[in-house]
Amino acid sequence: MTRIQSLLELIDQTGARCRLFDLGRRVAKLSSTTFARVEQGRIPYPQPYLHHAWVGLLLWHPDSPQRNAVWFLKLPLDEQGFLVQAVRDDLLHRLMQNIGGLVEDGNDALKDNPFSFKPDDEKMALFHAHAGLVLRQSASRYYEYAQHYFAGQLAPENWVNLGYQGIADLVVRLEQGRNEALLTDAIGWLPAEPLGALCRALEHVEPGHRLLQALEPRLDSALACDRDSDGGLLAALVRAVSNSPSQSLRKALLQRVLASPRALEAEVIVALATRCCESLKDPELLQPFLERLAAGEAGQAGFSRVLADLMFMPSLRGPIMAALRNPERSETLSRAIGEMFGQGMGEG
Known part of the structure; x- marks a missing residue:
C-alpha cells in the first residue's frame, strides 16, 4: 500500500467525497486543487486568519449517508504563511491511528484532536447552508419563515422568531426564485436587528x-x-x-x-x-x-x-x-x- 502523504489522500482512501471551505474571515469555498498545493508546501495558504488556516471539510458517502461527517481544522502556518509540515504530519498520524473511526464515523476521527475547532454559531449556520446545497438536501425548517418575513408577509416586529439558520439558507440561495429580489425590497423597511443579522450573513456570499x-x-x-x-x-x-x-x-x-x-x-x-x-x-x-x-x-x-x-x-x-x-x-x-x-x- 502506498504511503499516505496528505490529508486529501487519506480522505480518498476512505471512499468519501470531500468539499472544502475556508472558515477564517468568512465562509467561502476552497478548491481541493488549492488545498492540495498548500499541503504540498508549494503555495502559502491564500486566506490566513490569525496565522492559521481555518478549514471546514464536508465528507459524504452517497451510498452510506450515515457515514457523512464534518471536520473543522485549525492549522498553524509558518511566518511566510505556509502550512507547518510537522503539524500536517502529526494530524495525519493521529487520524491514521484512529482509522477505524475515520471509516465508520468520520466525526469521531477528530475526538480530542488539538487541531479541531468549533465555528461560532453564525459561521456554523452558513456552513450548514452550503453543505445542504452540496448534498442536495432541503433547506432547514427556518427557511420558509425567513422567506415570509423578508417578503413582508409578517409584521416587522416578528423578527424575534427568525432563526439565523433560515437567514443563512436564504442568502446562500440568493439566485433561487425571488430570494434576491425580496431581500432587496426588504432592506428599506427592516428594523435594525434583523438588518444586522442579514448583513452578517451577506458577507459570506x-x-x-x-x-x-x-x-x-x-x-x-x-x-x-x-x-x-x-x-x-x-x-x-x-x-x-x-x-x-x-x-x-x-x-x-x-x-x-x-x-x-x-x-x-x-x-x-x-x-x-x-x-x-x-x-x-x-x-x-x-x-x-x-x-x-x-x-x-x-x-x-x-x-x-x-x-x-x-x-x-x-x-x-x-x-x-x-x-x-x-x-x-x-x-x-x-x-x-x-x-x-x-x-x-x-x-x-
Whole structure:
C-alpha cells in the first residue's frame, strides 16, 4: 500500500467525497486543487486568519449517508504563511491511528484532536447552508419563515422568531426564485436587528448590484448616527458590502466609511480589516484605512495587531509595505509605524 502523504489522500482512501471551505474571515469555498498545493508546501495558504488556516471539510458517502461527517481544522502556518509540515504530519498520524473511526464515523476521527475547532454559531449556520446545497438536501425548517418575513408577509416586529439558520439558507440561495429580489425590497423597511443579522450573513456570499444599491441609504443613515444609537449596525453593513462583485459601488461605499469619523471606532476598523481584504489591495482605500487605523481608538496595540494580521496575507504584504513608505503619510501614521517596526522605518 502506498504511503499516505496528505490529508486529501487519506480522505480518498476512505471512499468519501470531500468539499472544502475556508472558515477564517468568512465562509467561502476552497478548491481541493488549492488545498492540495498548500499541503504540498508549494503555495502559502491564500486566506490566513490569525496565522492559521481555518478549514471546514464536508465528507459524504452517497451510498452510506450515515457515514457523512464534518471536520473543522485549525492549522498553524509558518511566518511566510505556509502550512507547518510537522503539524500536517502529526494530524495525519493521529487520524491514521484512529482509522477505524475515520471509516465508520468520520466525526469521531477528530475526538480530542488539538487541531479541531468549533465555528461560532453564525459561521456554523452558513456552513450548514452550503453543505445542504452540496448534498442536495432541503433547506432547514427556518427557511420558509425567513422567506415570509423578508417578503413582508409578517409584521416587522416578528423578527424575534427568525432563526439565523433560515437567514443563512436564504442568502446562500440568493439566485433561487425571488430570494434576491425580496431581500432587496426588504432592506428599506427592516428594523435594525434583523438588518444586522442579514448583513452578517451577506458577507459570506456575493450580493449583486441591486442589493448593494438597496444597502447604500442604510449605510449612509448609519454613518450619520452616533455609536450609541447604532448597535453595531454600521460594522454589519460594512461586512455586507465587503464581498460584492460590484467593485465600483463597493469602493465608493467603503470610501464614504473611511471618510467618516466613525471609521476610528474599533468595531468598524475590525470589519474593514477582516472582511475587506480584497478591497484593501486598492491604494485609494488602503492608505486612508491605515491612517484611520493609526488614529483609531484601538491605539498602538490595535494598530500593530491588525497590521501584523493583514501583512500575513500574501496578496496584501506588498501593497501594505508600499503604503507604509508613502512620503505623504501623516505624522500619526509615521509614529505608529515607528512604534511597530522601529524608528528607522517610521522616518523613512
